[in-house]
Amino acid sequence: MGETAKSLEKPAFSSSVNAVELADLAAESVIVYDPNGVIAYWNPASERLYGWTATATVGRHFSAFLAPGTPYTDHWNAILEKGWWEGIVRRRTAAGRLFYAYVRQTARRDQRDGLVDIVEYGRLVAPRPAGTLHDADADITADPTGSDDQYHKLLRNMPTALWQVDARYSAELFTRLRAEGVTDIRAYLDEHPEVVEFAKDHVVVTAANHSAVALMRANEAAELIGPIRYLVAAAPNLARRVMIARFEGRRSHTEETRLLTFDGCVRDVSFSATYPTPPENIETTFITLEDITERVRAQAQLRKLQMEHERAARISTLGKLTACIAHEVKQPLAAIVTNAETSLRWLAKEDLNIEKVRYLTGRIISGAIRASEIVQRVQRMAGKSEAMRIPLQIADVIGEAVCFIQDDIDARDIALEVDCEPCLPAVLGDRVQLQQVIVNLLINSIQAISQAGSERRFIHMSIAISANRRSIVISIHDSGPGISDDNLSHIFESFFTTKDGGMGIGLAICHSIATEHGGEIRASNHPDGGAHFQMSLPTAPAENQQGT
Ligand code: ADP
Numbered sequence: 001m002g003e004t005a006k007s008l009e010k011p012a013f014s015s016s017v018n019a020v021e022l023a024d025l026a027a028e029s030v031i032v033y034d035p036n037g038v039i040a041y042w043n044p045a046s047e048r049l050y051g052w053t054a055t056a057t058v059g060r061h062f063s064a065f066l067a068p069g070t071p072y073t074d075h076w077n078a079i080l081e082k083g084w085w086e087g088i089v090r091r092r093t094a095a096g097r098l099f100y101a102y103v104r105q106t107a108r109r110d111q112r113d114g115l116v117d118i119v120e121y122g123r124l125v126a127p128r129p130a131g132t133l134h135d136a137d138a139d140i141t142a143d144p145t146g147s148d149d150q151y152h153k154l155l156r157n158m159p160t161a162l163w164q165v166d167a168r169y170s171a172e173l174f175t176r177l178r179a180e181g182v183t184d185i186r187a188y189l190d191e192h193p194e195v196v197e198f199a200k201d202h203v204v205v206t207a208a209n210h211s212a213v214a215l216m217r218a219n220e221a222a223e224l225i226g227p228i229r230y231l232v233a234a235a236p237n238l239a240r241r242v243m244i245a246r247f248e249g250r251r252s253h254t255e256e257t258r259l260l261t262f263d264g265c266v267r268d269v270s271f272s273a274t275y276p277t278p279p280e281n282i283e284t285t286f287i288t289l290e291d292i293t294e295r296v297r298a299q300a301q302l303r304k305l306q307m308e309h310e311r312a313a314r315i316s317t318l319g320k321l322t323a324c325i326a327h328e329v330k331q332p333l334a335a336i337v338t339n340a341e342t343s344l345r346w347l348a349k350e351d352l353n354i355e356k357v358r359y360l361t362g363r364i365i366s367g368a369i370r371a372s373e374i375v376q377r378v379q380r381m382a383g384k385s386e387a388m389r390i391p392l393q394i395a396d397v398i399g400e401a402v403c404f405i406q407d408d409i410d411a412r413d414i415a416l417e418v419d420c421e422p423c424l425p426a427v428l429g430d431r432v433q434l435q436q437v438i439v440n441l442l443i444n445s446i447q448a449i450s451q452a453g454s455e456r457r458f459i460h461m462s463i464a465i466s467a468n469r470r471s472i473v474i475s476i477h478d479s480g481p482g483i484s485d486d487n488l489s490h491i492f493e494s495f496f497t498t499k500d501g502g503m504g505i506g507l508a509i510c511h512s513i514a515t516e517h518g519g520e521i522r523a524s525n526h527p528d529g530g531a532h533f534q535m536s537l538p539t540a541p542a543e544n545q546q547g548t
Pocket of ligand 1: 444480481501505508
């Protein structure tokens with residue numbers, strides 16, 4: 001203890017009391033360093049805290065007792081410059097255990113401002129009975145009373161990572177702030193962000209359970225003891241929010257955030273701080289963390305899939321729309337060109353047949369009107385406006401549709417026969433849409449017959465009422481090769497085609513139009529050979545049956 005220890009007898013004490021004796025009795029660790037950092041006094045509480053005796057330490061430089069590799073020069077210079085230092089430091093016991101101590105260090109100077117010594121008061125950050133640290137001290141599951149009751153077993157085995165935190169610093173800070181009249185903690189912390197930074201170093205973890213050790217990728221609970229800074233390292237502003245919640249008197253604060261583990265990984269966690277309940281307990285806050293990385297990853301994956309799906313759906317709708325326009329407009333445009341060419345040929349003839357040219361010009365006009373109606377329908381589809389629903393005589397609709405492709409049928413030498421039951425009830429529908437279905441089905445039949453080079457070349461259409469009289473059934477049977485069993489279940493899918501240059505959109509459109517009309521469309525192979533398509537459409541209600 002030497003000369004420096006004698007300086008403890010200075011005026012702070014009454015002359016009748018020996019300061020060294022008082023320091024010997026103190027519960028806190030009291031260490032005195034000489035101006036060169038050599039330990040001059042080491043009280044019995046220091047022996048209990050660090051495990052070294054005064055005999056082993058006094059007369060030796062303090063650096064010999066630090067954790068290996070601990071830098072100390074800057075710290076030492078800071079005390080010399082500022083005159084004091086207070087905070088948490090990592091220390092080592094004689095048994096080699098690392099722990100955190102809360103220390104206050106004061107540089108004492110003589111009247112000529114010469115440095116006399118540095119006095120350090122220190123305590124273990126964990127609120128535990130004084131005693132030499134042993135392995136279990138950092139483990140939250142180790143009961144300080146030594147018993148291993150149900151409560152501690154529960155804590156030890158609970159799957160949630162649990163930290164016990166000494167939050168005295170916050171409690172004292174908030175008491176002081178309230179006394180100073182601070183009511184708006186958010187505004188205060190906005191103005192003084194350094195307070196949050198300071199708290200990260202002064203609010204300390206005092207114990208942790210096994211799950212916490214595992215979550216942090218640590219080897220033992222002792223590694224988790226110390227300032228809570230590491231717990232909030234990957235969570236921007238979390239410390240601030242935790243402080244605000246406590247100041248505002250809430251019982252707990254929970255949020256989903258991120259945790260940086262000791263092996264450098266970032267995990268998604270659900271963070272909960274449960275605050276002490278004054279007045280019984282003002283110092284212990286519990287923090288629990290639940291690793292939700294997999295859940296967050298799965299949710300992100302799901303969101304990504306949903307976005308991709310929406311994107312694909314948009315692209316596919318756009319693609320369908322484009323394909324639809326191309327497919328539907330192609331036929332009337334081709335008819336217009338054919339009719340115009342024929343018309344020109346007739347005009348070039350010497351014996352001008354005005355009637356024939358007039359007829360062809362009429363066909364050109366109706367082809368153009370049809371093309372424009374299709375464009376309008378597509379526009380309606382794109383604008384999501386409702387399709388028209390008016391009472392229609394399906395025989396008329398089919399007659400008009402056949403008219404559009406009569407030339408194709410004739411050019412390929414196909415016999416088209418249409419059987420129509422008389423006095424059929426009307427259906428409610430969109431004329432252009434239903435014509436499209438018929439045109440699509442007939443074009444497919446024409447192509448099937450042509451491609452197969454069938455000898456028997458016919459298309460047989462029939463329009464009849466169903467047995468229960470609730471729907472009109474339109475059936476188209478051709479003399480083509482029919483549809484293979486493998487393809488039968490796919491032909492109504494968008495972009496399914498077996499044709500070179502086919503778009504595979506025609507039947508998909510037919511299907512959606514039939515369904516939108518409350519009906520259905522089916523394909524099969526006719527017992528006599530060839531494809532057989534049947535579309536049924538519900539008949540219009542009685543009030544719509546007049547005047548059609
Ligand atoms: P695309 O005509 O562009 O191929 P569709 O959707 O109209 O597109 O037809 C899809 C497929 O259904 C055709 O490629 C063909 O294989 C089959 N198909 C449709 N109608 C017939 C038919 N009448 N006879 C035989 N196969 C047909």
